[in-house]
Amino acid sequence: MKKILALLLAALFVLALTACSADPLYTSTDADNEAATGASEASPAVSKDDYPDSFQGLQNYLIDSGLLSDKDNDKVETYAELLGAENGVRYTLSSTAFIEFYEYTDTTSALAKNVLDQVAADGTFELVGLDPLTGVLSDSGKYMAVYNADLSYDYDAILSPFKKW
Numbered sequence: 001m002k003k004i005l006a007l008l009l010a011a012l013f014v015l016a017l018t019a020c021s022a023d024p025l026y027t028s029t030d031a032d033n034e035a036a037t038g039a040s041e042a043s044p045a046v047s048k049d050d051y052p053d054s055f056q057g058l059q060n061y062l063i064d065s066g067l068l069s070d071k072d073n074d075k076v077e078t079y080a081e082l083l084g085a086e087n088g089v090r091y092t093l094s095s096t097a098f099i100e101f102y103e104y105t106d107t108t109s110a111l112a113k114n115v116l117d118q119v120a121a122d123g124t125f126e127l128v129g130l131d132p133l134t135g136v137l138s139d140s141g142k143y144m145a146v147y148n149a150d151l152s153y154d155y156d157a158i159l160s161p162f163k164k165w
Helices: 004-023 030-038 055-064 111-123 156-161
Strands: 076-079 087-092 098-103 133-137 143-147
Touching: 055 098, 055 156, 111 133, 111 143, 133 156, 143 156
Parallel strands: none
Antiparallel strands: 076 087, 087 098, 098 143, 133 143
């Protein structure tokens, strides 16, 4: 019964995130286009080796690289346990684009294993029959990024350094 309740809560959470980010009447603005292209201009002086191998280290590296905003209103803690993760955070990239990062320190739970196995297999995962979400695992397998692949945001600028983490 607890597993069913956990899966239902996870489904509601993902549905809420999807509903909040979807806006069929949205049209791109100059500010969104500038944000999308500005994200690809990472600072070459920032080295991954200068940051601790931790969830906060990953975030600080991406922020210092100019790929994420460090403004408090652009960053929101997520309910990571709904995906079997220990920590999670969502960054707003534009009015419709977002990226979430999750830390998996214990991959033995059934929920964590299920999500990570799905993402490893085909780059997507599904919770309780909802539309598949796009996910990417870091090379270490400790971190997962989730994003809205339907948008025309330049996610590769963020995902390329993320994968090396």
